[in-house]
Amino acid sequence: MRIAFLLAVVCLLVGCDSRFDTFQPNDVFSLALAKTRSTSTELASRDTSRVVEDLYGTPDEPLWPVSQAAKSPLSDERNLLRSSGPVSSEKDGTHLGLFREHCVTCHALEGSGAGPASVFQNPYPRDFRHGVFKWKSTERGQKPTRRDLRELLIKGIPGTAMPSFALLDPDDLDALVDYVIFLSTRGEVERRMIAAAIDELDYSETSPAKGLILSSQSDTEGGQVVQEVMDRVHKDWEEANSHEVAVPSFAELSGEQLAASVARGSDFFHGQVANCAGCHGPGGDGSLPTLDYDDWTKEYTTRIGLTPSDREAMKPFRDAGALRPRKIAPRTLRDGVFHGGGDSASLYRRITQGIAGTPMPAVEVVSEPNGKGLTTEQIWDLVRYVQQLSTSP
Numbered sequence: 493m494r495i496a497f498l499l500a501v502v503c504l505l506v507g508c509d510s511r512f513d514t515f516q517p518n519d520v521f522s523l524a525l526a527k528t529r530s531t532s533t534e535l536a537s538r539d540t541s542r543v544v545e546d547l548y549g550t551p552d553e554p555l556w557p558v559s560q561a562a563k564s565p566l567s568d569e570r571n572l573l574r575s576s577g578p579v580s581s582e583k584d585g586t587h588l589g590l591f592r593e594h595c596v597t598c599h600a601l602e603g604s605g606a607g608p609a610s611v612f613q614n615p616y617p618r619d620f621r622h623g624v625f626k627w628k629s630t631e632r633g634q635k636p637t638r639r640d641l642r643e644l645l646i647k648g649i650p651g652t653a654m655p656s657f658a659l660l661d662p663d664d665l666d667a668l669v670d671y672v673i674f675l676s677t678r679g680e681v682e683r684r685m686i687a688a689a690i691d692e693l694d695y696s697e698t699s700p701a702k703g704l705i706l707s708s709q710s711d712t713e714g715g716q717v718v719q720e721v722m723d724r725v726h727k728d729w730e731e732a733n734s735h736e737v738a739v740p741s742f743a744e745l746s747g748e749q750l751a752a753s754v755a756r757g758s759d760f761f762h763g764q765v766a767n768c769a770g771c772h773g774p775g776g777d778g779s780l781p782t783l784d785y786d787d788w789t790k791e792y793t794t795r796i797g798l799t800p801s802d803r804e805a806m807k808p809f810r811d812a813g814a815l816r817p818r819k820i821a822p823r824t825l826r827d828g829v830f831h832g833g834g835d836s837a838s839l840y841r842r843i844t845q846g847i848a849g850t851p852m853p854a855v856e857v858v859s860e861p862n863g864k865g866l867t868t869e870q871i872w873d874l875v876r877y878v879q880q881l882s883t884s885p
């Protein structure tokens with residue numbers, strides 16, 4: 493195992509084959525779609541790969557297509573070039589190939605999260621192509637802001653394999669943020685395009701009529717659908733800032749007041765409305781068995797009616813590059829390690845939004861206690877309780 497891993501790393505560094513010429517197509521998504529739509533997605537995938545390459549280029553020469561919705565490119569052209577391509581340095585010391593230098597062993601060239609080192613990790617590295625991120629300041633269904641991504645790179649994700657990149661040049665960090673947005677956008681457009689080809693453009697075992705063929709030119713119906721898909725994803729990224737969750741003021745309590753707040757928080761934690769204990773176990777000790785999967789895994793398992801432990805059913809997906817399905821743990825909250833930050837603002841956002849891509853639900857914020865949600869003050873009680881748990885293992 494170890495040797496295979498080392499070989500894979502060496503291959504990544506020196507290049508044992510020509511896998512860097514193009515981005516790998518998203519075969520796992522394509523297979524899952526074929527199953528839910530009961531048709532072949534082969535032609536749709538093939539044409540999607542062609543159009544996506546026309547629009548977004550290759551790992552060595554990425555492009556940022558202008559879309560109607562987001563007129564200014566979401567990522568700086570120079571940053572894109574610095575992050576992509578093979579690792580090297582320019583005369584003035586500028587680093588090139590940043591993604592391959594720092595990220596590719598885990599996140600893979602196309603950002604699938606299935607890089608050679610991924611098999612050893614739990615949680616797995618993020619597949620950026622879903623366009624879903626967990627640790628961010630925005631509403632659950634929204635993209636992270638640039639600042640979220642930048643802070644994430646600086647801090648890393650404690651408790652996971654994702655390291656901190658605090659020591660990189662600030663310019664390199666900016667370039668990498670742009671490149672994450674690029675890979676995520678490109679990958680999400682790819683997914684949506686295959687689906688649109690099947691659902692809107694008559695792709696099946698046979699190609700559709702000429703005007704419905706996927707195209708990077710918007711003068712046909714096929715081209716217009718491609719534009720719409722692109723516009724949608726680019727716009728979501730462009731609007732991320734406006735979806736930041738505002739955090740109301742938080743009082744620092746001490747002594748009896750703090751103890752009373754923590755006690756109320758404990759009641760909410762174990763109570764009907766929030767029922768945190770239902771997943772995290774009584775006292776947040778993570779003692780309950782884990783039965784659920786995250787959205788990245790559900791896509792090729794439970795969501796399409798397949799049992800993750802059924803090796804036979806998983807085989808085509810594994811062959812297409814899917815990682816071995818692994819359950820997601822609600823985790824203990826008593827070990828003092830927060831993946832997305834243990835400060836009050838982060839916890840407020842986590843509780844009121846849940847965690848995107850995972851089973852962790854949101855608690856509704858209500859203005860009056862009504863048995864359905866919690867008021868802001870009650871959420872602060874809960875936050876204080878969770879913070880107290882984490883410091884008293």
Ligand code: HEC
Nearest residue numbers: 594595598615616617618625626627649652653654668831
């Ligand atoms: C050693 C493996 C490893 C390396 C190297 C690595 N990551 Fe990660 N990364 C992970 C893992 C594991 C996760 C998932 C953590 C989780 O689900 O909480 C992750 C998650 C992420 C996320 C998603 C955060 C979110 O809010 O969902 C981003 C963005 C990211 N990594 C960017 C990068 C970039 C950019 C680099 C290179 C500069 C990089 N990673 C290098 C392992 C790695």
Ligand code: HEC
Nearest residue numbers: 766767768771821822830831832833847850851852853855
């Ligand atoms: C349906 C199950 C479920 C419920 C209910 C639930 N959680 Fe979670 N929670 C999870 C899972 C799964 C994770 C792990 C997510 C991950 O790391 O990807 C998690 C993670 C967390 C984290 C860790 C965040 C971090 O930064 O590491 C906190 C804090 C948390 N939950 C608090 C709560 C609180 C408070 C409640 C009640 C309001 C709650 N959870 C209800 C499933 C649940």
